[in-house]
Amino acid sequence: MFKTFKFRLFLSYLSLSAAVLASAFFLINDRVERVVLSSLKTKLADEASLISSRLTPADLSSPRLNDLARELGGRAGSRVTIIAAGGRVLADSELDAAGVEGMENHAERAEVEGALAGNVSYDLRSSATLGKVMLYAAYPVSASGGKVSAVARLSVPAVEIEAARSMMSQALLAALGIAFLLSLLLSLAVSAGFARPFNKIVYASKKFAAGEFSYRIQKDFHGEMGKLAETLNSMAASIEENIGRLELQSQQLSAAFTGTAEGVLMTGADSRITTLNPAMEKMFSLDSAALSRPLLEVIPSARLSEICARVVSEGAQLSGEMELTLPVQGLFSVNASPIFAGGRTSGCLLLVRDITAPRRLEAMRRDFVANVSHELKTPLTAIRGYVETLMGGALDNRADALEFLGVIHAHTLRLDNIVSDLLKLSSLEAPSAGLKKEPVPLKALADSLIAGLASVFSAGKAEVVNNIPAGLAAQADPEKLGQVFINLLDNAVKFSAGSPRVEIAAQELPGALKITVSDNGIGIPSEHLPRVFERFYRADKARSREMGGTGLGLSIVRHVVELHGGSVGADSAPGRGSSFWFTLPV
Ligand code: ADP
Numbered sequence: 104m105f106k107t108f109k110f111r112l113f114l115s116y117l118s119l120s121a122a123v124l125a126s127a128f129f130l131i132n133d134r135v136e137r138v139v140l141s142s143l144k145t146k147l148a149d150e151a152s153l154i155s156s157r158l159t160p161a162d163l164s165s166p167r168l169n170d171l172a173r174e175l176g177g178r179a180g181s182r183v184t185i186i187a188a189g190g191r192v193l194a195d196s197e198l199d200a201a202g203v204e205g206m207e208n209h210a211e212r213a214e215v216e217g218a219l220a221g222n223v224s225y226d227l228r229s230s231a232t233l234g235k236v237m238l239y240a241a242y243p244v245s246a247s248g249g250k251v252s253a254v255a256r257l258s259v260p261a262v263e264i265e266a267a268r269s270m271m272s273q274a275l276l277a278a279l280g281i282a283f284l285l286s287l288l289l290s291l292a293v294s295a296g297f298a299r300p301f302n303k304i305v306y307a308s309k310k311f312a313a314g315e316f317s318y319r320i321q322k323d324f325h326g327e328m329g330k331l332a333e334t335l336n337s338m339a340a341s342i343e344e345n346i347g348r349l350e351l352q353s354q355q356l357s358a359a360f361t362g363t364a365e366g367v368l369m370t371g372a373d374s375r376i377t378t379l380n381p382a383m384e385k386m387f388s389l390d391s392a393a394l395s396r397p398l399l400e401v402i403p404s405a406r407l408s409e410i411c412a413r414v415v416s417e418g419a420q421l422s423g424e425m426e427l428t429l430p431v432q433g434l435f436s437v438n439a440s441p442i443f444a445g446g447r448t449s450g451c452l453l454l455v456r457d458i459t460a461p462r463r464l465e466a467m468r469r470d471f472v473a474n475v476s477h478e479l480k481t482p483l484t485a486i487r488g489y490v491e492t493l494m495g496g497a498l499d500n501r502a503d504a505l506e507f508l509g510v511i512h513a514h515t516l517r518l519d520n521i522v523s524d525l526l527k528l529s530s531l532e533a534p535s536a537g538l539k540k541e542p543v544p545l546k547a548l549a550d551s552l553i554a555g556l557a558s559v560f561s562a563g564k565a566e567v568v569n570n571i572p573a574g575l576a577a578q579a580d581p582e583k584l585g586q587v588f589i590n591l592l593d594n595a596v597k598f599s600a601g602s603p604r605v606e607i608a609a610q611e612l613p614g615a616l617k618i619t620v621s622d623n624g625i626g627i628p629s630e631h632l633p634r635v636f637e638r639f640y641r642a643d644k645a646r647s648r649e650m651g652g653t654g655l656g657l658s659i660v661r662h663v664v665e666l667h668g669g670s671v672g673a674d675s676a677p678g679r680g681s682s683f684w685f686t687l688p689v
Pocket of ligand 1: 641
């Protein structure tokens with residue numbers, strides 16, 4: 104309550120009025136005292152002059168002088184004392200003859216001294232006889248020849264001065280009382296005028312402090328408070344706008360942070376991880392437990408930690424690549440930038456990209472181009488050689504010419520096979536490669552293909568058995584599925600020994616059909632088995648070439664099966680035979 108605005112206002116009003124009143128009191132009091140004193144003095148001096156002129160030298164030595172003094176005193180309404188030139192009291196209106204006799208010598212009283220020197224003199228002091236403050240006025244009584252023969256002294260109690268003083272004190276008290284009341288009323292009225300806007304502003308400030316910057320002060324007041332409210336409102340509006348902008352920015356940043364495919368990781372200057380984005384967590388199988396742990400502990404790569412440490416110490420950007428085995432295996436590209444705060448490097452920002460797959464693809468593409476060139480080069484070189492021989496004269500020998508043309512024809516066929524297999528592969532890999540799926544009765548499809556390949560089988564003296572259960576159908580593209588069967592059957596005959604026996608079987612698995620083509624051929628050594636589905640990979644190079652193989656057949660098989668959503672595989676025992684299988688989802 105003593106700290107309230109209202110009380111302070113009241114106190115300042117009150118002290119102001121008290122100060123004004125007190126100074127007025129002291130100024131006026133002094134003046135009034137002086138005015139009262141001077142009028143008393145004049146009155147006493149007048150009477151003293153009258154009495155002095157009334158006193159004759161005979162009166163002064165008369166035994167009735169005391170009675171005369173009493174009479175004059177009664178008339179003047181004051182005490183009259185008559186003092187001889189030596190200071191002895193001759194008469195006093197308030198005493199009898201014996202009393203006068205007992206009075207001490209008055210020669211040294213200030214007013215008496217003055218009067219004896221011939222001047223009207225005054226003194227204001229406490230009377231030794233009466234114990235009250237008295238005003239004394241002494242007037243010289245002149246003898247003949249201008250000599251002072253006695254002093255007529257009048258005195259009155261200075262009650263009027265006292266009365267004036269007490270009147271002034273009472274007036275001051277009353278004024279103070281009124282000032283108190285007025286101050287109270289005034290402070291109440293003024294603070295009531297202030298209180299409403301003031302309270303509104305305090306309320307709004309609390310809202311702003313609590314972060315509610317959309318709140319606005321309803322301004323139905325003017326003056327300084329009105330300006331303050333306006334300022335607060337516009338301050339809140341600009342803070343609200345800034346916060347909105349910052350929020351938007353932070354949302355955009357956070358969307359970029361969470362949505363980017365690049366791994367983002369931040370560390371403090373102490374190399375401890377402070378932030379991870381979801382891509383980073385996924386890339387290295389991390390979770391929030393990695394936060395605040397040292398980088399080297401989470402991603403054990405000396406190269407990465409060194410990059411980070413250099414970025415922090417040098418404050419410059421760095422990039423590089425790192426090969427990892429832990430926590431995951433792969434090749435990663437790293438871009439590291441310093442994080443600045445307060446004018447110094449406070450950490451490191453890492454952008455990490457998994458480049459394992461792109462690098463593998465690049466390598467595969469390089470290998471593929473080299474393989475294709477190599478595959479094309481051999482027949483082309485042969486063709487060129489034979490053509491040049493023919494041009495060089497061999498054409499004249501009809502038998503040689505026919506033989507060379509046969510060889511050229513064979514190589515041309517090989518080139519044709521390679522190019523058509525490559526075209527098949529590229530059409531299967533094209534993003535537009537579509538499947539025309541329909542229910543395909545598997546046994547019937549295999550039968551018709553076996554019939555179509557009858558010449559191949561009879562040339563190889565092969566026996567082909569179709570053990571696919573009747574009524575088994577797959578949802579597939581019949582033409583492409585036919586290609587799969589043809590390639591597998593062709594291989595089974597190509598890589599056979601003695602009297603080839605080929606069996607086609609099928610079985611139902613949960614959610615898929617598994618089709619197997621097995622033979623009793625030369626088999627595939629285990630070191631080659633995992634790679635036979637790769638382009639141009641040949642386990643038995645010589646035989647493949649001799650049989651006009653392109654090394655692309657199994658790769659076409661894998662592509663077609665994968666396009667159907669299935670998978671491929673092979674089991675083999677060298678010398679005993681191989682069995683190739685593929686699945687088709689049901
Ligand atoms: P190719 O045109 O040489 O037949 P493929 O891609 O069809 O090419 O086969 C790749 C390699 O896998 C062949 O060169 C051969 O070494 C091996 N291979 C494929 N099928 C069989 C099989 N049934 N028996 C033994 N080896 C096979």
